[in-house]
Amino acid sequence: MINKIIQYALKYKWMIVLGFAAICGLGLYSLPRLSIDAFPDISPNLVQVFAELEGMAAEEVERFVTMPVEVAMRGIPGVKKVRSISSLGLSTVNIYFEDDVDIYLARQLVSERIGEAEEDIPQIMNMTHGLEMGAIASGMGKILAYYLKGDGHDIAELRTLQDWIVKRDIQTQSGIAKVISQGGHVRQYQIKVDPGRLQQFDLTLDDLIDATRMNNLNLGAGILERGQEELVVRTLGLIDNIEDIERIVIHSFEGTPVSIGDVARVEYGNAFRRGVAIFDGVDEIVTGSVYKTYGANSFEVIERLKERIEEINSMLPDGVEVVTYYDQSSLVRNSINTVRTALILGLVLVCLVSFLFLGNLRNALIVLCSLPFSTLFAFIIMYRSNIPGDLISFGGVAIALGMIVDATIIMVEKIQTKFDDSIDLSTPTEKILSAVGEVGRPIFFATVIIIIVFIPVFTLGEIEGKMFRPLASAISVTMAGALIYALVIAPVFYRLLHRRGNKSDKSRVSGPVMLDHYKSVLQFFLRRRLTVISGMVLLVLAGGLMFKRLGREFVPTLQEGTIQVLAYMNPNISLNEITVTTREISQIIMEFDEIESVIADIGYGEVGPHMHHTNYACITVNLKPGNEWTDVSSQEELVSLIDEKVGGYPGVTYSFSQPVKHEIDGLVGGAGTAVVVRVFGHDMALLKEKADEINSILSDIRGASDVRTEQVDGQTQLQIIIDDEQVARYGLNGYRIQNMIQNSIAGIEVGQVFEGDRSFDITARFDEDFREDQTSIARMLIKTPDGFNVPVSELAEIKTVTGLRQISREDTRRYVSVQCNVRGRDNGGFVREAQDVVADSVDLPPGYRIAWGGQFELQEAADRRLAIIMPITLLFVLILLYGLFNSFKDVLLIMLNIPLALVGGVFALALAGENVSIPSSIGFIALFGIALTDGLVLISRFGYLRKQGLDLRETVIAGSLSKFRPVLMTTVTTALGLLPLVLSSGTGSEVQRPLAIVVIGGLISSTFLTLIVLPVLYEWITIRTRQA
16 A cells, blocks of 8 residues: 555656645645644633622622522533632622533523523612623633823723723724723712701602602604604703702702702712722722633734734823733743744754764755654644644644654665665665565554554543643644655655665764674673563663652643732721732832832722632732843742742731733632632531631641632621511511612612713712711611601611621532642642641531642543553554554564653653653653654564564664664654753743653663663563473
8 A cells, every 4th residue: 555655656756746845835824824822721611600789798699699590500501510709799600511512502501591590589689780791701811911001190080091992992802802990990970968968858868869860861752743854852851960960859848949969969989999900019000901702812812902002092192001011922922932942943953963864965855854844734734623823732843843754764764775785776766665665564553653642632631631632633743744754755755866876875873883883782782681671670660669759740830921929918908908008018029120010909890700809919020031130040939039028918828820820720720729628518617617727737738838718707797687576666678778778878870971972870878977887877867657767776786797708609519718839849749648637637527528629630630531541542552563563472572662661751750850740741652652663663674584584683683783773863853852842941841841851761761672672572582482
């Protein structure tokens, strides 16, 4: 089959050349059209449902809103789990779907169930906008953040510009799901009521609310026909300004109209806010966080946004400017540059080594042409298959770089050997066909095996699968391109470049002198078979012991060039107080010379992804380029120094992360830390008690950092407990009393004032002097049906208690979480030790349980899946090899290549101080293929020589010598192709380095095995087989 293909290719050589050019052209066309990102989007299939309930405590939010939503969502087909958080004035329900459910279908199903949930929510719940479905944004979708800089403009003006110009413009751009505003003040028209004046005119707050609503309308009154024309009738009564509000008549008292201006002050004011933003610890600013839509091309969206922001700046008032302070495109660009630099250096090294080994410019050129062909072939498949170009997929191409030339080297070497044979009088075409007949099948099966061994990566589930399947895809399609080139194109190029024949350069690397040395070494070890076999066994055992001592982690931490300092403070801290404290912390951080700027977001500005309480500050620390650092050598050291400097700040606990890492941790474990321990049960006090026990245990374990228990209690509440008997005595009802108290304190929206295309709420509530404390509330008067005014103190008990701050739930079960990061040791080892100590120390009553989550969970899941799939894959490879050799002895010898290859990878990891992670596991998988390939080629040669009539020792020596240069060349080219990934210190190199280290280490041991141990084993097993 292969020979027929080659015959056709040699017959139609120029068609093959045109095909080569066409593939390269299509690859160059596809490359710039790839979707570019920093990381694969590992976001789960998530739909969020929000509800804002101003002033409502967490307990009521859970009971009346969150629970009905959870019940409605649990029955949707394809739902995997439902998590929720109920907190002061806010319900957030996260519905996670199976990965194979289309996100648009999921949103449609949730939208239908929202209506059902709203039917189960009491109508008296004061939901600001009803149940809202979150934007179709990726979980890793925060691609850009900016602030408004405006000299001479206060933050209320800047917030208005943000909400009505900047945000609206950006949100209409393609690929943008949502823009979240933070900081500044939202302007309102506020009616500040004097309850004494209301009583004087025998009015209530409800009377004022109704009058305002009834006097702020535009209605259509139909159409009049006038002759041959129609006349549209409009009634206009919208409020235009403060004076219009003041003139609204509420009622008539003793024949005199009473207007709003008689009982209240009307003025411009600021809406109650739950978030603040601060720049460099000094100025309060207005920020916007931009989230991309699910599946959008981050790089393209950001580039378009940058252009659009320049246009927006030209439309803003003088002195106002939109300034970007976080831009994911820099991470994308730096990550891609890291891989591109590694690719270029790898190409140069592979080219140099190929020329030195081959010693012939034309042969080297044939080998090197496989590099652009295979990589461009991969880009075509990636583009057509919608595989994004990112750190992982491009890294797969970089990893395959050294392996690309292996098959072509073997092919060219074999053809060259045929041409060097002066006794062979065959035509050049016959010599090429003869060479292909000898090595074509081994090359085909060897490359197919390399592709097959990556099948387990495609079986990885959920997040780990989404992250690393692109890498396996990129390697597989690149190797497929390399196979096509080696079998079809390389022989054609050889024929075209060597029309008059060609002789080897005897002075090339691995020439006769090196072969003589290798022959002596091989004969030395052939005489000491027992020593070689014993040494191999001991080495494998040592590698196994070393592997058990290596640490475990999911993925090495990527250094993003931006630090996030997450500060948690007292649950009852006011927004003003946390703003003061955060300013001081930011100023301390700004003292480091390595820091460019500091932006602090406190609480949340609008409903959307990643909302936080008002006792929480997310401080984004933008770093200067590394070449400008003077006193600090690494980002980890800088984090430690910041921790030391701000760690002593009273009443504040910290967690340190990075923007993308924080999002990944949140997607993996449901919190922004590497390890999450959840205690499930019902009683919140008991859950908190057990969580605090676990917190104390974790804090004492080596490597624990940023340990904190989820703040679920400590929220001071002023409870107004209605006395049913007193309420009945006065002929009132509880709703009327509670509604009056709610409107008096929290206020109520009674309409809008339209200013052009902008609208501003009109709100009404008691003036601050009449609602500022418990005494004021107790004096509030409730009008009875008989017209009497009764103070709240006669209708209810008022007391101060400590209640819940937030209630977290998963699949209808409450939980309290303990969160921590790990520094100075591997995650896996830390978690295993922590699990043992917690299991021995924490006793739980029936119905309560502990669940561990975080990145280690993904590592364990991947290990379990690989432990099942890898043996199945190897069994399939074994069957494939048996079909090729029809000899269990030969198959066993080839499979013996694997242990020594893995040993080299293990020792390389240990020497480099790396942990076992998903990237290093993929490196071990790559080693499987490389080790099997080398063994397959050598055993194939032994079999061929045996058929030619050589005795056993001659076969072993001659076969080993003939494959010495190809094996050495493939090893060196593969290792040097990966070397730039090991030495690189650019953004993203942390992820690629463990994989490259494993492969290079394994290549060293595998090459020794292939060239020394395998020939010894072949001779020994063949002799033992004869004797048996």
